[in-house]
Amino acid sequence: MALLEVNHLQTSFFTDAGEVKAVNDVSFTLDRGKVLGIVGESGSGKSVTAYSIMQILAGTGKIVGGSVKLDGQELVGAGEKVMKTVRGNKISIIFQDPMTSLNPTYTIGHQLMEAIMLHTNRNRQQAHDRAIEMLRLVNVNDPEKRMKQYPYEHSGGMRQRVMIAMALACEPDILIADEPTTALDVTIQAQILELMGQLQKELGMAIIMITHDLGVVAQMCDEVIVMYAGSICEQGTADEIFYNPCHEYTKGLMRSIPTADTAGTKLQPISGTPIDLLNMPAGCPFAPRCDNAMKICIHHCAERMTINKAHAAACWMNVKKGMESGEIVVESTEEGGDDRG
Amino acid sequence: MQKKKFTFHVDLDSFIPASDAEKEYLVQMRPSSTFFKDGVKRLYKNKVAFVSFIIIVLITLSSIILPMIWPYSYEDQLGVRPGKPVDSSYNNLKPFEYGKTEEAMIEAGESVFPHVFGTDASGRDYFIRVIYGTRISLAVGFFASIIVLLIGTVIGSISGYFGGKVDLIIMRIVDIIYSLPDMLMVILLSTVLKMTLAPAIEGTPLASIGSNIISLFIVFALLYWVSMSRLIRGQILSLREQEYVLSARATGAKGSWIIRKHLIPNCISVVIISAALQIPSAIFTESYLSFLGLGVNAPMPSLGSLASQALNGLASYPYRLVIPAIMISLIVLSLNLFGDGLRDAFDPKLNG
């Protein structure tokens, strides 16, 4: 059984201007010890998905449908009491901006110990020792001294390590990392990613890595989900997604990234602007920007289709390719021919 | 073979590439809405602020219109007519009460407009005096606010933008003015100005406004701009670092251009809110000055002076104090609530 099963999750924000369907029918599974990357741009719903799993949505957000099962236990609708035992204990999260994630008025030691004492039955001394242990685990040198210092005395990389230490203090099964290195310099990012990879192997925990940086995904993730406007475009193993993208959006993303080969040439960007979630078109949300959009894309959103054992995508182009290559046999449309295969 | 289940008919035609026009129609920009329109919408939703606004409008309109149509005038002592003996039956009438002379007139068939709030000790209709007093209070409050606004904005923006020594000097002056006890200063200035101004403006149109009110404006202009200037300076200090200001500097724009075009327009919401909250404060100041006798010259009524005069006959005619007091409270409360509502609606910081 998978560690985390998300099925048809739907989350909306109810604002003055209308309902914003931030997450629109998202399903995926996460196995123990695996690293799952959720890739998307702003507005894609990747962060909201993670917050929905942990049920830490801001004010007007609500899960309006679907299920989230952690180790078989249903979390949607389980209530605050259950969620309190889950958060920090079984699922932990680290955020993007280490500057604002730590409380500037408390020492690092205080915050670490607070996290530990909240979730385990340790007394102050034990929590103190455990905190030092965690700081050593995340390669913070001179941990005793650091414990007494305040967040502003530390750099971004150091603070992010402290965040990771706090998140791992209770040895969770899943670590959700919401753009953990976006605010960091490249060399510091490399250190943090290496640290996360190392910890993941040592502790055997699963990681959900939310990011917009495909380089980070390529480096860290076993499996990848690509999201756009709240829906999953494509999901599969990293190799499959990078070397055999089957959704027009993913293909467009791959073409937009400058690489060693593109120097001196023009990039082939995705045209148009990101979608306004309050003004969603009928049909495929990516259709207005898609160079290969077909008439069917305008009216109907494609369902998730299995490409192979390790890869699924929701794009009509696959159907078209399948028809052209003869793999799909099409019957006439007059009667109600449903099953095609 | 790929296994697929289609749950609806698939029309082969729908696999032709879509035209640009079809894609275009899917996406349209939302109708244009400025910050101001959004703010007004938010304000409208705030019921308390909306009701306060209605009250302010009603009070203002009545203070402008009623004296024009009311049969009684604020300074007209009804019992005193030139050439006739003083008729004291008009004095100290209770609300809706008629004096002896008036009753006689009614029996004779004339119609006498009722005294809604009665009359005062000199036979003047109290209702119209209250309304006129409201007009004075509102006018003073409004104009004093404008003076404070202008001076405070100019000084605050210069201080905030240029920084350095200029800022240092101006802010020390502000500190000094702040540290003066304002009631004492106001009374001192009013007394001095009263003595010097009165002869100076006699015969000019300013005399009709009254030297006291002018001295009041002067006092405000000298003393009350400081909090506005500090507020503006703070705003400007934070706005100065915005990238669009940097861009204007990179273009080569001068300081005055930047202040005018970039800094002040972005402070406007703060300025208006502050001004809206300044008006009740000015009205209150004027009221207590009038109460102390330093306000408007008699016979012009002001809510404060009416309250002061009512103290004499307090036991017998308590309503003469209560009515102006309620009026002041109503005006100040509505303006404060409206100012709060404005702040909630327009202050971008509070809206995240």
Place this chain on the structure above:
Amino acid sequence: MIVAEKKTLLEVKDLKEYFYINTGLFQTKPLKAVDGVSFAINKGETLGLVGESGCGKTTVGRTILNLYKPTGGEIWYDGKLIKTRSDIKAFRKKATMVFQDPYSSLNPRMTVADIIGEPLDVHGLYKTKNERRERILELMNYVGLNSEHAARYAHEFSGGQRQRIGIARSLAVNPEFIVCDEPVSALDVSIQAQVINMFDELQDQLHLTYLFIAHDLLVVRHISDRIAVMYLGRMVELAAAGEIYDHPLHPYTKSLMSAVPIPDPKIARANQRIALTGDIPSPLNAPSGCPFRTRCKYATEQCAESMPEFKEVSTGHFVACHRLAEIN
């Protein structure tokens, strides 16, 4: 990309920019944001400037445009020294800037037309209102906006569109040289590509020269002819774009290049990362001598004593390192 005519357009000589921070009563300490940087940009080329936090790259860009008064050094444009007020005024018509944050670089109270037209207003570049309107529409056309957008306000647009407005604004005075201060860092990947292409096209169309400041190394490689690497206020390496990526000589550049995550799983897994220990020191407490020595595994005593000279080791390839011979 145009092959750059080898005419030097902008030259920076030993530029220094210190900010004085209050450390106590009446005591100040200099924050050496830029500490002796020299380079030249040829007409028509794009020089990429990269580095991490505290390296001073943004400060270099702003000091060139005199947004900060240089503490030391000289700026030469088109063979003339830029020093007096009138020099700077004339220079501002030739050199403009595009900013990083599309959300704070446009005045929320001005319409798009006014934002783009501001440089025209400040320099008095038109005689009639019609002329101004025509020019603004022309500029909007360059960046792919249409007249329908002219009366709208900045907050109604997406990040990518706002950046285009900023670019149109920087073109208003018909500049020859544009400092691009992290212009695509705040944009989504798909929009970044559009804006990068636009920079390319505009360079070809209008014969522009760019100083492209960024921290995204893949983007910089794509758009730059030559790349300069900065660390803690000093320039440590300058070479052609391909050279920097394929044959970096300075130890910092080497580790920087190896730290960049490549969006290709096979390459990413095979990449041998040169890990740097420790954090980037604060510019307030820059190490003596070579600023990189605290994290460099080749550092010796000589590195602590003196700052290595920024010299040309092969054609067009400049490096500042004492231990060059041993490392390579």
